[in-house]
Amino acid sequence: MNKNTLGILGLFILIFGFTWVSNENFINGYNMTNLVKWSSLYAIMGIGVAFVIITGGIDLSIGSVIGLIASLLALAVKNQWNPTLTVVLLLGLSLVIGLMHGLLITKVKLQPFVVTLCGLLFYRGISRWLTDNQTMQYPGTEGLDSFFSGKVYSFFSGKMLLVDLLAPLGVGMMVVGCIGVFVTFVILLIANFRKSIGWGIASLLLDIPLLVFCILNYREVKKPFLLHLWSGALVLLGFIFAAVGTTGEKFGLASPFFFLLVVAVVAAFFLNRTIWGRYLLALGNNEEGARYSGIQTDRLKITAYVICSFLAGLSGLLFAYELDSVQPAQTGEFYELYAIAAAVLGGCSLRGGQGAILGVIIAAAVIRLLRNSINLVGVSTHLEFAIIGLVILGGVTADEIIKRIVAKRRTAQVKAAKG
Amino acid sequence: MPDARLLLKATAIGKQFPGVRALHNVDLTLNQGEVLSLVGENGAGKSTMMKILAGVHTSDQGTIELDGKPVDIKSVREAQKHGIALIHQELNLSENLDIAANIFLGNEPQKFGIIDRKRIYEESAKYLKRVGLDFPTDTLVAELTIGHQQLVEISKALSVDARIIIMDEPTSSLSQKESENLFEVIRDLKSQGIAIIYISHRLGEVMELSDRVAVLRDGENVGELAGDDITHDGMVKLMVGRDLSQFYKRAAITPGEVVLELDRLRTPAHPKDEISFSVRGGEIVGIAGLVGAGRTELLQTIFGVTPAVGGTIKLDGKELLPSTSLEAIEAGVVLAPEDRKRHGLVLQMSFRENSSLARLRMDQKLGMIDFKSEIDLAEETIKKLNVKTPHTxxxxxxxxxxxxxxxxxxxxxxxxxxxxLLDEPTRGIDIGSKQEIYKLMEDMAARGVAVMFVSSEMEEVLGMADRALVMHEGAITGELSPEQLTEEAIMQLATGNKAAA
Amino acid sequence: MIKKLTIIAAATVVFAVGCGKTSDGDDATGGGTKHKIAYVTNGIDPFWDLCAAGVRQAESELGGVECEIHFPPKGLADQKSILETLLAKGIAGIAVSPIDADGQTQFLNEVAGQTKMITHDADAPNSNRLVYIGTDNYKAGRALGQLVKEAIPDGGEVAIFVGRLEQLNARQRRQGVIDELLDRPSQVLGKIEFDEVAKVFKGEKYTVVDTRTDNFVMDAAKSNAEDAITKYPNLACMVGLFAYNPPRCLQAIKEAGKLGQIKVCGFDEDDALLQAIKDGNAYGTISQQPWKYGYQSVRVLKAILDDDNSLIPANKFIDVGYKTVTAKNIDEFWNEKREMAALGAKKD
Structure with missing residues (x-):
């Protein structure tokens, strides 16, 4: 899992660097503010669907749930409902939607694809019917906030100015990262010399032979090697932070980022540290096997669909506030595909049983970064989809090939061990 | 058979997989109309050798001669052209097609590019007759038992004029009766001049069938036995390189209190049959019977994965009618299922994660995994069960x-x-591990646990069980005490003959 | 339950009447009863509600016609089945906005063979439609270019935002804007040469730096605007060709803190844009006055059914024109739009 996430981070840094070189404005605070904001919005959806994909299922209704929740929010605002109550009710509704999906899939034993495909059509239709398919717009471009209290506005789409903190933070990350790189370099070098002096001398001069050595002896040097790479990534990220911090343009973190932060921490904890997360992974790999081990698979699957729809509902609210306008027929359309793409690119297998939250977040950022990059580099607007499709395909292919090589090596090792 | 004609001669076959030497200098000869058995522990190279002969793999070294002429077998199709057919352990039939279509799959006789259906049905009928399968040729394969499907596979081999038929563990999912039927067919084929290479872990079968036995160990020839020299002990000695005369020996025990008590229990698979019996602590009870007799279903009902439709189960005197496996597990009932890969394990997860899958719930702290006790558990399991894994x-x-x-x-x-509860605990497992698993069962029993196992291997029931229950078509047809426990008694009951017991 | 029964009964009656009508259809158009005509859009959109308002307005003002309005919910197939149903009912006249003019020509000819058919908003030039009621989008585009010139008289960089360039009207508008800003000679509708997408157009004072499409995805519309602000620090004016584009541009400008610094000119009459014009944050917009489409469609169809072909010009194109809206006439225009929106939102 770690390796996979590192790979997608590598892809991110690659595109990031390329775009930066192509257009110096890319790094300015305003653009970074936007990039973080959109990436966060996509990542929240992606994390939701990741849970469903981990169970071996799929949720195609995400975009329509977003549309429904956004439309209902707009309707409620129009009818001057209590804003806090509305938000609570709508999040409750998205939980109920997920529960229905889960029950239909586990108890009635319908296929997830079918259930959520019907959901896709149903919620979209309901949104359009409830709103008479009217675009919901509000006097003044401030949008919904004039109907809600200012507090809610600052809660949902207000921005915090962090520009002063950013540069020192970046420098700090670079320092820590450099120390990490150096220490792990020494550790790896020692391991290298132990294996062969020639390798060691070669690695002493250049980092590349060292990396090759590490990949070849992955199992033995796993920990320091990953730490080495992560430290390298930290240096690069710190460099980016410092660069953004010193452009002088104002950089802010939009509230979707803080939502993502909470969602991501909770999701990662749930998946990796709790027994339910472990059970979820187990049932995704082998549902029958999990059932025979006393795991209540149905309940867990329902939970996954509830999480997915809840996060879709939350995204619906965030998108509505972000765009200040809701089109019942269009808001959220096809977002499920971006969410699924983020989840898959981030290391979730559609066969189930695999997933890493950090990977999904970085993958969502890659997808948004690509769009930003296409606009800034000045590629024809018509090529946008083609490029996004190609990059995702490339990423997933590379991942699959690496996995296969690892599996082959492992089988060979086991066979060799057996003699 | 001194005057038999030499059909196949493989010399000094070698095969290397990345990092592993699978075969080294293996010689093999096969005469016309002969049954040659190939035995050895798992990983000894039997399957690789057969795959080379059948064109699935190509060898790195060595020569293969057919009828005295060297041949180069590069693909399955070429092997078939030379008259070599391999029947895999997992059958390769299309269940949604009928028998005739399966026999001619990929090899359909054509008339002007259109499949000649008439000929397919006529010819398949001939092949079915040769293997003694009495079914209309338009029966769907899905409707056949595994044993009958096996015969369809053999018919398929005959349809391409195979002179050498290789069978890889053909009886692993067959009942005793089906196996015997298969042996009949094999003898029949032999009399028709067809040579058979037979791979099996079941040495009883090997003794019964073989003219010659070749033993492989670690990818090399270790010896050959012929005629009267083919004995159980002889083969085992060659296979493991050590003497295993102590193979099955379960000492007499004094059982403790009643642990499990079934009273008129009815399973969803056989809702009309009522099952009543009890098992005491420290006892090992074997459940014998043919495949499809309802043994697996009985275990699954006690374990809660297919809840009972009637009757009661008592565990340590307390009523327990589990509707999920979780209830059973919490009460202290566990099942090592027949299909390990599908039901017993999460194959893509680590040893550590699999070992703790059930225990996790008990060691949790507010839902959080206790990683330390998880690792401890994994390391302990490796030590206690002597698991051969490089790391947790x-x-x-x-x-x-x-x-x-x-x-x-x-x-x-x-x-x-x-x-x-154990369902076919040693299926597809090499002899060394088998013994360890028997030892484990005995250890558990010695600690007062009630052990109940289902097995289709007669020797296993005879050797391991303190007492055997025999099932037939969903009902228990008899119970055999250690004194009554013989192969014949089991067979009588398993085929529904109650009077014999 | 009663409601359901009523629907079934009503459906049966409609079916029976429809069968009767097709057998003696001549009767319906000849008598002194009202002409039954249908107004078919290419989808569901607030724009079409404004058009519907025009239909209703004409229906009550002109008299002698009874109009039904159809919004095909999802594309070509829906539009086709609606048209087929209308024919089966024996409708006297149809005004339709074809979704795919070339692909539908044959089918549209079938429709035209059985009833009086005109096109509105989008044309099907190769079909037998009696007349096309629409806007010269190229001219409108030039007018928009003119607005941009007024907004930034000193010149500067201009970026264009649009939903989809596959649509003819979008291409015509864009070309109009570019030609006007580069002071090229006027082109004739129908023979316009379109410039490629990925190209910078440098004129004497004005430079069109980019055209970005969003495929009607709202967050893409907004992020396109954001990215343009990032990429072109000296951007002077943003031009949104579809109704939702200008509001997204305004949002992005506001968040970048560049309100007033970057001007916005748009198309259509989105409330957010009108508000911005009123507040001085946007310069102006070109409105097609959708209600005029509806009104003209009914007026022309009624005349045709009354055997009066004088309204049909030789080139079979009726240009309903456009209206330039700026701070000067914003209040007057907005009031008119509000009235129309209220009328259009009324359901029968």
Whole structure:
């Protein structure tokens, strides 16, 4: 899992660097503010669907749930409902939607694809019917906030100015990262010399032979090697932070980022540290096997669909506030595909049983970064989809090939061990 | 058979897989109309050797001669052209097609590019007759039992004029009766001049069938036995390189209190049959019977995966009618299922994660995994069960069958069960691990646990069970005490003959 | 339950009447009863509600016609089945906005063979439609270019935002804007040469730096605007060709803190844009006055059914024109739009 996430981070840094070189404005605070904001919005959806994909299922209704929740929010605002109550009710509704999906899939034993495909059509239709398919717009471009209290506005789409903190933070990350790189370099070098002096001398001069050595002896040097790479990534990220911090343009973190932060921490904890997360992974790999081990698979699957729809509902609210306008027929359309793409690119297998939250977040950022990059580099607007499709395909292919090589090596090792 | 004509001669075959030497200097000869058995522990190279002969793999070294002429077998199709057919352990039939279509699949006789259906049905009928399968040729394969499907596979081999038929563990999922039927067919084929290479872990069968036995160990020839020299002990000695005369010996025991008590229990698979019996602590009870007799279903009902439709189950005197496996597990009932890969393990997860899968719930702190006790458990399991894995993080998919079964058992032993249910505990497991698993069952019994196992291997029931229950078509047809426990008695009951018991 | 029964009964009656009508259809158009005509859009959109308002307005003002309005919910197939149903009912006249003019020509000819058919908003030039009621989008585009010139008289960089360039009207508008800003000679509708997408157009004072499409995805519309602000620090004016584009541009400008610094000119009459014009944050917009489409469609169809072909010009194109809206006439225009929106939102 770690390796996979590192790979997608590598892809991110690659595109990031390329775009930066192509257009110096890319790094300015305003653009970074936007990039973080959109990436966060996509990542929240992606994390939701990741849970469903981990169970071996799929949720195609995400975009329509977003549309429904956004439309209902707009309707409620129009009818001057209590804003806090509305938000609570709508999040409750998205939980109920997920529960229905889960029950239909586990108890009635319908296929997830079918259930959520019907959901896709149903919620979209309901949104359009409830709103008479009217675009919901509000006097003044401030949008919904004039109907809600200012507090809610600052809660949902207000921005915090962090520009002063950013540069020192970046420098700090670079320092820590450099120390990490150096220490792990020494550790790896020692391991290298132990294996062969020639390798060691070669690695002493250049980092590349060292990396090759590490990949070849992955199992033995796993920990320091990953730490080495992560430290390298930290240096690069710190460099980016410092660069953004010193452009002088104002950089802010939009509230979707803080939502993502909470969602991501909770999701990662749930998946990796709790027994339910472990059970979820187990049932995704082998549902029958999990059932025979006393795991209540149905309940867990329902939970996954509830999480997915809840996060879709939350995204619906965030998108509505972000765009200040809701089109019942269009808001959220096809977002499920971006969410699924983020989840898959981030290391979730559609066969189930695999997933890493950090990977999904970085993958969502890659997808948004690509769009930003296409606009800034000045590629024809018509090529946008083609490029996004190609990059995702490339990423997933590379991942699959690496996995296969690892599996082959492992089988060979086991066979060799057996003699 | 001194005057038999030499059909196939393989000399100094070698095969290297990345990092592994699978075969080294293996010689093999086969005469016309002969049954040659190939035995050896798992990983000894039997399957690789056969795959080379059948064109699935190509050899790195060595020569193969057919009828005295060297041949180069590069693909399955070429092997078939030379008259070599391999019948895999997992059958390769399309269940949604009928018998005739399966026999001619990929080899359909055509008239002007259109499949000649008439000929397919006429010819298949001939082949079915040769293997003694009495079914209309338009029967769907899905409707056949595994044993009959096997015969369809053999018919398929005959349809391409195979002179050498290789069978890889053909009886692993057959009942005793089906196996015997298969042996009949094999003898019949032999009399028609067809040579058979037979791979099996079941040495009883090998003794019964073979003219000659070739033994492989670690990818090399270790010896050959012919005629009267083919004995159980002789083969085992060659296979493991050590003397195993102590193979099955279960000492007499004094059972404890009643642990499990079934009273008129009815399973969903056989809702009309009522099952009543009890098992005491420290006892090992074998459940014998033919495949499809309802043995697996009985275990699954006690374990809660297919809830009972009537009757009662008592565990240590307390009523327990589990509707989920979780209820059974919490009460102390565990099951090592027949299909390990599907039901027993999460193949893509690590050894550690599999070992703790059931135990996790008990060691949690507010839902959080206790990683330390998880690792401790995994390391303890490796030590206690002598699991051969490089480390606790190994993905269990890559472990051997025997070690995988140990993972399943380790997972349940961590739960300190009261009743240990095992379904075909040693299927597809090499002899070394088999013994360890028997030892484990005995250890559990010695600790007062009630052990109940289902097995289609007669020797296993005879050797391991303190007492045997025999099932036939969903009902228990008899119970055999140690004194009554003979192969013949089991067969009588398993075929529904109650009077004999 | 009663409601359901009523629907079934009503459906049966409609079916029976429809069968009767097709057998003696001549009767319906000849008598002194009202002409039954249908107004078919290419989808569901607030724009079409404004058009519907025009239909209703004409229906009550002109008299002698009874109009039904159809919004095909999802594309070509829906539009086709609606048209087929209308024919089966024996409708006297149809005004339709074809979704795919070339692909539908044959089918549209079938429709035209059985009833009086005109096109509105989008044309099907190769079909037998009696007349096309629409806007010269190229001219409108030039007018928009003119607005941009007024907004930034000193010149500067201009970026264009649009939903989809596959649509003819979008291409015509864009070309109009570019030609006007580069002071090229006027082109004739129908023979316009379109410039490629990925190209910078440098004129004497004005430079069109980019055209970005969003495929009607709202967050893409907004992020396109954001990215343009990032990429072109000296951007002087943003031009949104579809109704939702200008509001997204305004949002992005506001968040970048560049309100007033970057001007916005748009198309259509989105409330957010009108508000911005009123507040001085946007310069102006070109409105097609959708209600005029509806009104003209009914007026022309009624005349045709009354055997009066004088309204049909030789080139079979009726240009309903456009209206330039700036701070000067914003209040007057907005009031008119509000009235129309209220009328259009009324459901029968």
């Amino acid at each position: 993080e190994q993905v269990v998919q890559y472990l051997s069958g025997g070690n995988q079964q140990k993972v399943v058992l380790g997972k349940w032993l961590a739960m300190n069960p009261r009743l240990l």
